[in-house]
Amino acid sequence: xxxxxxxxxxxxxxxxxxxxxxxxxxxxxxxxxxxxxxxxxxxxxxxxxxxxxxxxxxxxxxxxxxxxxxxxxxxxxxxxxxxxxxxxxxxxxxxxxx
Amino acid sequence: xxxxxxxxxxxxxxxxxxxxxxxxxxxxxxxxxxxxxxxxxxxxxxxxxxxxxxxxxxxxxxxxxxxxxxxxxxxxxxxxxxxxxxxxxxxxxxxxxxxxxxxxxxxxxxxxxxxxxxxxxxxxxxxxxxxxxxxxxxxxxxxxxxxxxxxxxxxxxxxxxxxxxxxxxxxxxxxxxxxxxxxxxxxxxxxxxxxxxxxxxxxxxxxxxxxxxxxxxxxxxxxxxxxxxxxxxxxxxxxxxxxxxxxxxxxxxxxxxxxxxxxxxxx
Numbered sequence: 001x002x003x004x005x006x007x008x009x010x011x012x013x014x015x016x017x018x019x020x021x022x023x024x025x026x027x028x029x030x031x032x033x034x035x036x037x038x039x040x041x042x043x044x045x046x047x048x049x050x051x052x053x054x055x056x057x058x059x060x061x062x063x064x065x066x067x068x069x070x071x072x073x074x075x076x077x078x079x080x081x082x083x084x085x086x087x088x089x090x091x092x093x094x095x096x097x098x
Numbered sequence: 099x100x101x102x103x104x105x106x107x108x109x110x111x112x113x114x115x116x117x118x119x120x121x122x123x124x125x126x127x128x129x130x131x132x133x134x135x136x137x138x139x140x141x142x143x144x145x146x147x148x149x150x151x152x153x154x155x156x157x158x159x160x161x162x163x164x165x166x167x168x169x170x171x172x173x174x175x176x177x178x179x180x181x182x183x184x185x186x187x188x189x190x191x192x193x194x195x196x197x198x199x200x201x202x203x204x205x206x207x208x209x210x211x212x213x214x215x216x217x218x219x220x221x222x223x224x225x226x227x228x229x230x231x232x233x234x235x236x237x238x239x240x241x242x243x244x245x246x247x248x249x250x251x252x253x254x255x256x257x258x259x260x261x262x263x264x265x266x267x268x269x270x271x272x273x274x275x276x277x278x279x280x281x282x283x284x285x286x287x288x289x290x291x292x293x294x295x296x297x298x299x300x301x302x303x304x305x306x307x308x309x310x311x312x313x314x315x316x317x318x319x320x321x322x323x324x325x326x327x328x329x330x331x332x333x334x335x336x337x338x339x340x341x342x343x344x345x346x347x348x349x350x351x352x353x354x355x356x357x358x359x360x361x362x363x364x365x
Contacts, residue, residue, distance in 0.1 A: 049363040054281045063273045067354045070266050079256045079340045086248050087181045091238045
């Protein structure tokens, strides 16, 4: 009985070790994910510059928000709706020897 | 419990119009896909029957070819009509087009729909392969007109999307002009001069956009060709112009963002 348990434990240990080794090897073989370059912000936020008096006014804040909203609308705008491509139909019936 | 129920009812009422607006074209699109499947099925049946008929010329093969060609022609018209309905719904939902523009293209689509309805009625009277060929040729000879109408409507839908954004652009430009005016006294003459120059450039981008749109409208109203391919090529040119018009708005918006930053900070 004890032998059986020991055998089972040994098999489980060996199986686990083999599994770990295979997993590690596969990970090494896998091509590394290309690192994406961090986009450089064209307009860095000037952190050390002092804000003008108008920057806290509601008219300015509203304009700022509105321009951001316009930029967002433009970025999601798709000129061509691909689901609307004209239907493809076959016109001549093909009874050529009529 | 009552409060939750009331809140749910209010939410349902508030969200209903949004769901209805998007459901109409979505429903038309689902119908279009269904009609397309039916058309492919009936077209395949017809092609098999036509091959049999051209090969064996038996009376049975002729009868089968006749039955399948009629079914295919009726389905072909249904498929085209479902597409026209989809275009109508897309026109209805487009927020950038004026009611006059919508009406113009809806009338155009309606005329094409009437042609297809009348053509479908003729199909039921087909009694021979020769009849089928003659009646099919009516659609074949009309198809370029239908195709031009489709291409014109597609351009108009794209223009509508751009026009909606353009309205937003113009409103933003006006708001920035007002903001610059209010802020005038507190700015240095140099900064004020920069603001004025940038505003001018933002306005120039809108003018360039407008010129491009005029060009698109002109090309679209004159869209015609001797073949579908020729019209497709013209349509690609129009699409390029639409993208250029969008690019002008993009550039102008980018200028607006720069202007906002300029106004936001002191020297």
